[in-house]
Amino acid sequence: MNKNVHSRARQYVTTTKPLIVGLLFTVLVLLTLLVAFSYLTNIRVNHEDLHFVDVIAMRLKQPGDTVMVSEVYPGNWAMVCIVLPDSIAPGAAEVAAYALNVSPSNITIENTGAVYSNEAAWGLVFLYPPNKATYYRIPTNRFPYRSGDCAQRAAAALELTPATLPHRDGLPGIRLIDAHNKPRKDISRDNH
Secondary structure, eight states: OHHHHHHHHHHHHHHHHHHHHHHHHHHHHHHHHHHHHHHHTTBOOOHHHHHHHHHHHHHOOSTTBEEEHHHHSOSSOOEEEEEOOTTTSOOHHHHHHHHHTSOGGGOEEEOOOOOBOOSOEEEEEEEETTTEEEEEEEETTTSOEEEOOEEETTTEEEEEEOOOTTOTTOSOEEEEEEGGGSOOBOOOGGGO
């Protein structure tokens, strides 16, 4: 009988060992897929976004500098709005829909393709009534968001703010302002 028990135990180990290996392999594959999925969902900025940020960076060099948004993004847009990072606020379609007073499903957004980045991003959505918009993401490691809401084209300006508390990133940030209500330091093209 003792021999029979040992034989059954050996048979059990022999048949369950491949099952255990298979289970461990499945867990490893699932963990790999989970990591890959979390990386891919961090899609934030694309090359067009980075070019847009570079254009802003060429114009805003020191805290206090301002530039009219129409100078860094010409076109026939009517209004520009801030879009906060996806994790804390509605996305570009929702912001555009609210500003244009239409349903988010009726908004057509351009510049939605993205490349991979682990950086958080906020953005500017340019509105073309009645239902079109173009969205540019701005990585927070280049220019952290500071404040702003929406502004009409004629008055929309970006201001570089100093790196001050409570912002712990140590970088000057950008805020969207109404240039008609705030004096601005002249940084026109003629001065550069």
